[in-house]
Amino acid sequence: MRGGTHPRRHERLIALFVVGCLLFSYPLMHLFAGDHKVFGLPLLWVYVFLAWLAVIVATGLLLRSKSGSDGGP
Amino acid sequence: MPQWAVLLTPFLYLGLLFAIAYWADLRAQTARSLVNNPYVYTLSIAVYCTAWTFYGSVGRASQDGLSFLTIYLGPTLAAVLWWLVLRKIIRICKIHRITSIADFIASRYGKSMLLGGLATVIAVVGITPYIALQLKAVSASFDVLLNFPQPAPAGAGALVEDKALWVATLLALFAILFGTRHVDATERLEGMVVAVAFESIVKLVAFLTIGVFVTWVLFNGPGDLVQRVAAEPAMREMLNPSGLPGGYTSWVALTVLSMAAILFLPRQFQVTVVENVNEDHLRTAAWLFPLYLFLINLFVLPIAMAGLIYFGDAPVDPDNYVLALPLAEGRELLALFVYIGGFSAATGMVIVASIALAIMVSNDLVMPSLLRLRHLPWIERLGLRRLIIYLRRLILVLILMLGYAYFRLTDDDYALVSIGLISFVAVAQFAPPILFGMYWKGASRAGALVGLSGGFLIWLYTLFIPSVIDPSHLPGMSSDGLFEGLWLLNPHALFGLEGLDAISHALFWSMFFNIGGLVLVSLYTRQSDMERIQAALFVDVFQRSERDARFWQGTATVGDLEDLLARFTGDAEAARAIRGYSRSRGARLTADQEAPAALINLAERILTGHIGSASARVMMSSIVKGEALTFEGVMEILDATSRAIEYSRQLEQKSRELELATAELRAANQRLTELDRLKDEFVSMVSHELRTPLTSIRAFGEILLGNQDVPMEQQQEFLQVIVKESERLTRLINQVLDLSRIESGWGDWQLKDLDLRDVVEDAVSATSQLFSDRKVKLVQTLPHTPCPLKGDSDRLIQLVINLLSNAVKFTEPERGPVKLEVSLRPSWVELRVTDRGPGIPEHEHLRVFEKFHQISDQQAGKPKGSGLGLAICKRIVDLHWGRIRVENAPTEGATFIVELPEAGGAHCDLAGDKA
Numbered sequence: 001m002r003g004g005t006h007p008r009r010h011e012r013l014i015a016l017f018v019v020g021c022l023l024f025s026y027p028l029m030h031l032f033a034g035d036h037k038v039f040g041l042p043l044l045w046v047y048v049f050l051a052w053l054a055v056i057v058a059t060g061l062l063l064r065s066k067s068g069s070d071g072g073p
Numbered sequence: 074m075p076q077w078a079v080l081l082t083p084f085l086y087l088g089l090l091f092a093i094a095y096w097a098d099l100r101a102q103t104a105r106s107l108v109n110n111p112y113v114y115t116l117s118i119a120v121y122c123t124a125w126t127f128y129g130s131v132g133r134a135s136q137d138g139l140s141f142l143t144i145y146l147g148p149t150l151a152a153v154l155w156w157l158v159l160r161k162i163i164r165i166c167k168i169h170r171i172t173s174i175a176d177f178i179a180s181r182y183g184k185s186m187l188l189g190g191l192a193t194v195i196a197v198v199g200i201t202p203y204i205a206l207q208l209k210a211v212s213a214s215f216d217v218l219l220n221f222p223q224p225a226p227a228g229a230g231a232l233v234e235d236k237a238l239w240v241a242t243l244l245a246l247f248a249i250l251f252g253t254r255h256v257d258a259t260e261r262l263e264g265m266v267v268a269v270a271f272e273s274i275v276k277l278v279a280f281l282t283i284g285v286f287v288t289w290v291l292f293n294g295p296g297d298l299v300q301r302v303a304a305e306p307a308m309r310e311m312l313n314p315s316g317l318p319g320g321y322t323s324w325v326a327l328t329v330l331s332m333a334a335i336l337f338l339p340r341q342f343q344v345t346v347v348e349n350v351n352e353d354h355l356r357t358a359a360w361l362f363p364l365y366l367f368l369i370n371l372f373v374l375p376i377a378m379a380g381l382i383y384f385g386d387a388p389v390d391p392d393n394y395v396l397a398l399p400l401a402e403g404r405e406l407l408a409l410f411v412y413i414g415g416f417s418a419a420t421g422m423v424i425v426a427s428i429a430l431a432i433m434v435s436n437d438l439v440m441p442s443l444l445r446l447r448h449l450p451w452i453e454r455l456g457l458r459r460l461i462i463y464l465r466r467l468i469l470v471l472i473l474m475l476g477y478a479y480f481r482l483t484d485d486d487y488a489l490v491s492i493g494l495i496s497f498v499a500v501a502q503f504a505p506p507i508l509f510g511m512y513w514k515g516a517s518r519a520g521a522l523v524g525l526s527g528g529f530l531i532w533l534y535t536l537f538i539p540s541v542i543d544p545s546h547l548p549g550m551s552s553d554g555l556f557e558g559l560w561l562l563n564p565h566a567l568f569g570l571e572g573l574d575a576i577s578h579a580l581f582w583s584m585f586f587n588i589g590g591l592v593l594v595s596l597y598t599r600q601s602d603m604e605r606i607q608a609a610l611f612v613d614v615f616q617r618s619e620r621d622a623r624f625w626q627g628t629a630t631v632g633d634l635e636d637l638l639a640r641f642t643g644d645a646e647a648a649r650a651i652r653g654y655s656r657s658r659g660a661r662l663t664a665d666q667e668a669p670a671a672l673i674n675l676a677e678r679i680l681t682g683h684i685g686s687a688s689a690r691v692m693m694s695s696i697v698k699g700e701a702l703t704f705e706g707v708m709e710i711l712d713a714t715s716r717a718i719e720y721s722r723q724l725e726q727k728s729r730e731l732e733l734a735t736a737e738l739r740a741a742n743q744r745l746t747e748l749d750r751l752k753d754e755f756v757s758m759v760s761h762e763l764r765t766p767l768t769s770i771r772a773f774g775e776i777l778l779g780n781q782d783v784p785m786e787q788q789q790e791f792l793q794v795i796v797k798e799s800e801r802l803t804r805l806i807n808q809v810l811d812l813s814r815i816e817s818g819w820g821d822w823q824l825k826d827l828d829l830r831d832v833v834e835d836a837v838s839a840t841s842q843l844f845s846d847r848k849v850k851l852v853q854t855l856p857h858t859p860c861p862l863k864g865d866s867d868r869l870i871q872l873v874i875n876l877l878s879n880a881v882k883f884t885e886p887e888r889g890p891v892k893l894e895v896s897l898r899p900s901w902v903e904l905r906v907t908d909r910g911p912g913i914p915e916h917e918h919l920r921v922f923e924k925f926h927q928i929s930d931q932q933a934g935k936p937k938g939s940g941l942g943l944a945i946c947k948r949i950v951d952l953h954w955g956r957i958r959v960e961n962a963p964t965e966g967a968t969f970i971v972e973l974p975e976a977g978g979a980h981c982d983l984a985g986d987k988a
Contacts, residue, residue, distance in 0.1 A: 022346075052363075
């Protein structure tokens, strides 16, 4: 029923959402908004794409196993 | 490029799409459905990427750099919460047979026709610019393909020559064929879903192809592009390293907007919620869909930079870079492929959006007003089913024409992205009533009505109207003296709020009034029973099994019910529904029988799928006599159901507990029987042990009594034996008493802090007589520091006495002394007593501690002890949380080792005890 093998999946998803919002928020983005270049690309661009990919991978990992399909949020 | 090829290709492509959709519909009928898999589901969600993504992102990126990404980061973040939020929406919609956003809102707020209608109007007006955007993109890409490198002819031509009109017509045809065949909107549109999924693949492949071509064939990779852009002062703005492009407020506003859009755009609602086959598909879609967005955006920046470098000041619209680049290089086939990709993106959106809107308009706007008509019976003669289908088709065409009209009205002033964002803000108005409605039971119909209309009016005034009317005619915008003093009403700086871009500004004010109105009015209004029921059902959808919920107290006959269903669903369908119900309940229903409440409920749900919740409610109340249940009534039924579930769960648990208790009892019984057996054994052994000395005492006594002439010294000897045996008897009885006292545990013992050295000292002095009698020496090795213990001093002294007397008994004096050693180990104290006897065989090491166990193969005929001494030792050590074992010391005898836990810390008070 509720939770299954991942009783804390809901909490973790919410935490990931908050982390994701922070990753793309002003203070963090500002850190990377300089004249620096990585592989010849602006640092900010590289950061945004990598952070994006990280959020996607984390979401995939959190939802990987099948469970809790009956429980409520 | 020849004109006929450019014109023919999209038609061929649409033909292919028709074929795919037709094939998928065929498959659906043969039960080998294509849509029941998470990948098709994910690809159909990718209908989110429209011409806006395909053409518009590059245009936006070439001006603002990164800011185009917000439209895709928002959905990525929202997808993280899909498992929590979207799954709840899907569950609610499946249970209540909800098929559109407007119906969701109407149903949540007491099946309100007014709210449903308002939401529908917002959706239609809000999405119109979005459809226009697609038409504009398709027609612009036509022009580029035909006329490049000349700029497109200024202004739109005659109606008949306008390609956008033809595309719109063709798309309407497609949508009608695959979107409006069934009346029941809960039936899945498999053909449409598969076609859209296919289009998602086409647009992704097309965009990746052009991206690779531009980045690595035209230029030398992304690094090269960045270097070249950085070298041109005019283009450096795009790299904009000094901060967030477009400002931080805009960044946040766009992210929030796109989060709302991915959930509440009517077409997204259609593919993610209505067309969802299995909630579990969300687990895949929640990461695969963001990955799709990631891939399709990978080359937006390179293409934008390439366009800037390649065309420089040439009059090429940045929105068209994707097409213009391969054309300028003379790669016409590639351009044609890219064009098909863009066409896919545009048509997918238009098809799904127009179908979703048509269902919404027919269920929540047209049906409710139709049902209020007096002439309904007359209309019904035409057949309501046919009527609904034709109505939907008509509405579909009207919606597409509305989009076309908007496209003609705004024409070339707006970039693609700006048009799309206008729609996003409109759609965001749905977020407060839906999200508040899902998690807050208190949100009321009046609140939703005030909030939604407030937000919508703000949107109309600040975004929509300025986009269709020349802004200089609006108050506050013109320098005309007539409007002096109306600066507060400036649609781009409402109430004097300046410094925000148009989108953030409109989002702020519309949300301000929407959320504010919803919350404030909800707090000060009373909900009707219907609202409270629906609120409870929506908010607690995962907690309740409200399939059994009944809302009708009144009665209706089965025949009436079937007639009503047949009017909307057709005779066969209605009969099937009734048959299915009676089969599942195992009861035969006749037409004049009274329909059970659950059947009435089922009928209402089926109707909801066909004509929307509000209309279904009206239709049901026309045949059900009597009142609908009150909130309390419904809740009581719901609670009774959940109570029954709860009871059965408790019963299950009780029976499990009982089973457990039975097993425990059985084990306890077994233990008791065993103990009983042990006790019998003990008694018989004790009696046996008592009888041996008694027998010899009696025998010698009788000899002395019967034979007077026994010589004196022999008499002395006999009496000595009698005394010795009596002593042995006494000792034995004492030990049995000791044992039984010890067996009872800590009863009358006293737990104190002790020093083991004191205990040993006492025991040694108590046994000194024994040692000197047997002429055995004792060697003690005691540490210099105290050995703190917790325990009962008398028992511990007894323990050491027992061990010492045991050692004395078995030691032959000539072989050496008995050794007693006390040593402190980390966290325990060790006591070793080593004798100089024959030792104990390995297999006896455990058994010596059993009661009455005596080592059998002793040379000496008579056992030397009672067999209880070591048993007592073991018991004492056990009660002091320690361990006792025996080892054979080489060249010596046996060593008994006692390990007791060391006491210490603040609670150990040796001195106090001594005092």
